[in-house]
Amino acid sequence: MASTMRMGISSLLSLATLLLISNTSVVLSDRCHRTDESALLAIKASVNIRQPSWTPGTNCCNWVGVQCNNTFGRVTFVYIDPSGRSGTIPSAVGDLPFLQTFMIRHHGGLTGQIPPAIGRLTQLTWLQLDHNSLTGPIPPSVFLLPNINYLDFTHNHLTGTIPPVIPANTPLTYLYLYNNHLTGTIPDSLGRTNIKTFYLSNNNLTGPLPASFANAKFQLLDLSSNPLTGDASLLFGAKKPLTSLLLSRNRLDFDLTNIVFPEGLQNLDLSHNKIYGSIPKQIAQLNFDGPTSFNVSYNKLCGKIPTGGLMGQFDQFVYIQNKCLCGSPLPPCRA
Ligand SMILES: *[C@@H]1O[C@H](CO)[C@@H](O)[C@H](O)[C@H]1NC(C)=O
Ligand SMILES: *[C@@H]1O[C@H](CO)[C@@H](O)[C@H](O)[C@H]1NC(C)=O
Ligand SMILES: *[C@@H]1O[C@H](CO)[C@@H](O)[C@H](O)[C@H]1NC(C)=O
Numbered sequence: 001m002a003s004t005m006r007m008g009i010s011s012l013l014s015l016a017t018l019l020l021i022s023n024t025s026v027v028l029s030d031r032c033h034r035t036d037e038s039a040l041l042a043i044k045a046s047v048n049i050r051q052p053s054w055t056p057g058t059n060c061c062n063w064v065g066v067q068c069n070n071t072f073g074r075v076t077f078v079y080i081d082p083s084g085r086s087g088t089i090p091s092a093v094g095d096l097p098f099l100q101t102f103m104i105r106h107h108g109g110l111t112g113q114i115p116p117a118i119g120r121l122t123q124l125t126w127l128q129l130d131h132n133s134l135t136g137p138i139p140p141s142v143f144l145l146p147n148i149n150y151l152d153f154t155h156n157h158l159t160g161t162i163p164p165v166i167p168a169n170t171p172l173t174y175l176y177l178y179n180n181h182l183t184g185t186i187p188d189s190l191g192r193t194n195i196k197t198f199y200l201s202n203n204n205l206t207g208p209l210p211a212s213f214a215n216a217k218f219q220l221l222d223l224s225s226n227p228l229t230g231d232a233s234l235l236f237g238a239k240k241p242l243t244s245l246l247l248s249r250n251r252l253d254f255d256l257t258n259i260v261f262p263e264g265l266q267n268l269d270l271s272h273n274k275i276y277g278s279i280p281k282q283i284a285q286l287n288f289d290g291p292t293s294f295n296v297s298y299n300k301l302c303g304k305i306p307t308g309g310l311m312g313q314f315d316q317f318v319y320i321q322n323k324c325l326c327g328s329p330l331p332p333c334r335a
Contacts, residue, residue, distance in 0.1 A: 032060035032068060035095060036075040040066065042092035047104065049080060074098035076123070081105055088112030089129070094120040100147075103128040110134060114153070116141050128152040130176065138163055138182075143170065152176040154199070159183065162205075168192040178202050178222065186228075191216040201225050201246065209234065222246040224269065229253065238263050248272050248295065256301065261286055271295040276323070278303030284311050294318055301325050304333050 031037070037060045044054050053063045060075065061068035067077035075096050086109040093102065094117025102124065104110065110132035118127065119141020127142065130152045137160030142151060144167065154176045161184030162177070168189070174197045175190075182203040190198070191212025201224035208230030209223075219241050228250040235245060240262035248271040257277035261268070266289040279301060288294055288310045295318045302324040305311070316329040326333035 039095040046090035047087040079103040091115040091117040101126040130154040150174045220244045225249040267293045272298040276300040284309035
């Protein structure tokens with residue numbers, strides 16, 4: 001009897017232990033990691049997130065715009081599209097050590113600087129802070145992130161220079177910096193990376209293109225509307241991977257006559273520069289993307305406009321305001 005009792009008690013005890021353990025595990029999987037939760041709540045307060053699901057004490061892995069790694073219960077993904085009042089990005093974003101994707105768009109409302117603490121996010125592959133009103137410099141630490149693949153800071157009010165130290169082996173592939181107020185020269189280190197898409201238009205970048213751009217891997221390059229000067233011929237060459245090259249509204253000054261266009265080039269805008277010489281005949285072999293995919297207007301070009309291939313689709317406005325271009329669709333050349 002007593003032994004049965006003892007057995008009963010010990011079974012009860014182990015049952016209670018089991019319950020305790022399972023209860024603990026329920027608590028663990030029901031709540032995200034506490035440091036992740038506090039980092040998200042700091043972001044919520046600073047950015048003014050109105051999303052009702054972002055409630056303390058609930059599992060933050062289920063909050064709208066948040067995803068976790070199920071194995072570890074750690075936050076890997078944050079996409080915030082806050083509405084309402086303006087706010088700033090807090091340094092607490094650096095306290096999400098498993099974060100891979102961070103996107104925050106406030107349609108002009110977010111002010112303040114990009115916190116350098118983002119440089120602590122060693123798992124980060126995707127950082128998208130476009131269409132805000134962020135000011136100040138680009139923190140050099142974002143270019144040192146060991147897993148970064150996609151950086152988008154477009155449509156902000158960023159100032160200062162592009163940080164010069166960008167490791168040649170960075171996994172960065174997409175770099176979008178257009179529509180800011182960046183100044184200084186384009187760092188030489190950028191041309192030694194494997195960046196394929198680089199948009200820098202509408203900034204205040206000065207000086208010549210870096211020499212490293214001669215061997216860069218760009219497929220889409222947009223440097224339009226900057227006061228860049230000098231020779232851009234180093235960007236050209238039959239085997240270059242460029243498909244889209246947009247250089248309009250700079251102060252580029254070089255001879256186009258002996259340029260060899262990249263074989264895969266589909267978009268070329270050289271308008272509003274100081275480019276001289278003639279248009280190489282090889283241009284007629286390019287597979288242009290459509291009637292708005294070519295423009296050499298407002299330069300200092302001269303000579304007969306090449307014909308053949310897809311050249312017939314372009315009207316006179318892609319050639320206007322040059323020194324002495326002639327032939328269809330402009331008036332005939334004088335013999
Ligand atoms: C969770 O993280 C581990 C370690 O980084 C990784 O191996 C695993 O694929 C991740 N799981 C998910 C669902 O992302
Ligand atoms: C470039 O600088 C000029 C002169 O300071 C300024 O007027 C202009 O707004 C700037 N443009 C951009 C895109 O920052
Ligand atoms: C070429 O550029 C000129 C000057 O900016 C513009 O007027 C014209 O519409 C452009 N043409 C095309 C086809 O983009």
